[in-house]
Amino acid sequence: MSGTSGRPPSVDALARSISDSGLPHPILVEIARAAITDGATDHDVVAARAEEYRRSLLTPVVNATGVLLHTNLGRAPLGHSQPARAQTVEFDLATGERGSRQRAVGRLVARLTGAESAIVVNNNAAAVLLVVAALASGRDVAVSRGESVEIGGAFRVPEVMEQSGARLVDVGTTNRTRLADYERAIVRPGNDVALLMKIHPSNFRVEGFVEETTVAELATLERPVVADIGSGLLDSTVPWLKGPPPAWLAGEPAAVQVLADGADLVTFSGDKLLGGPQAGIIAGRADLVEQCARHPLARALRCGGLVLAALQDVALAYLDKRAATDIAFWRMVDQPVDALRARAELIVTDAGTGSVIDTLALPGAGSAPGVTMPSIGVAIDGDRLTGLRGHTTPVIARTRDGRTVLDLRSVDPGDDAIVADALRALDP
Structure with missing residues (x-):
């Protein structure tokens, strides 16, 4: 499309010419105005810009990377819906008065973990920050040097301590920390240790000449023990x-x-091995949880009704013993390799391309670092990542040894037809 007599088209006309993109008119006007400024008013070029904008928005995709909790893809996949009605976020139906937004979900999480009490904030970094600020501001927190880490996204334990107002006391060495190291930190003149903190490294593992102090050992000392387990596994017996x-x-x-x-x-x-929405959970002694809940930061870090409702659904699924079927992460974990292979064979047949291969999937998001689980994938020659991402429903895969691999452990079986369509649509 171009203007008459060498003139560019009007902004409104150019915007309306790409209305089939589905974007709101004000966005189309912005795209059209930029195109005119750049002298790029050909309809196909402007339509491509509109499509590029549309695909920059949050978009559902098929995760075929084999990383079950993919940080860049939102970690735990979660389906949640609720009616467009008011809900009792801070309302007590029994009294008709204002209630606590922490009560409903907090009671469920406490029941699941065996804790006296629990509260929820917006992510685990916030949970750690709130605990340290509420319980150790102006005092010392003892942390093993091997656990004073950067977890990711510039979340560094020393900086969290600084922001909380607490002072970090390094204990032991990078590879070996004993109970006696914590004992010395407590009695050392000039120290005022308020907490002993044990931090799960999450995204790395130290091996070889190593030693660490267990929670049970730390619990013998006369200071509260805070354990940041990060990934959110509820129960090691996975009942x-x-x-x-x-x-x-x-x-x-x-x-x-x-x-x-x-x-x-x-x-x-909340959004890793728990399989729920992004959230941070603090559970344990009721008096300490209450100190955290009363701290001014708690209001700034609290969750909204959508997250609380989604987390409530997840907690009820565990309590009802429905987690293996109702929580997407555990459905992915629980798929037998033979079932994955059968799915892969059907996809290859349907798509008319690719081969079935053995793969290794990862928990992801810093959970269980360095470990894998057996899986099955579909492989095609060459790097076809761009073409798969360009599908109507984008498919995110990975490359290995000169081939593109789509790992099915991270793909919901209901999306197998999308995977087959995306493979079939690739240029020969």
């Missing part, structure tokens, strides 16, 4: 799955066991 716990979970700390070992508080994420 919601049939059979023994998956081998890849060996060594992953779990809330039930950490609290049973004597931790006074445990903090963890």
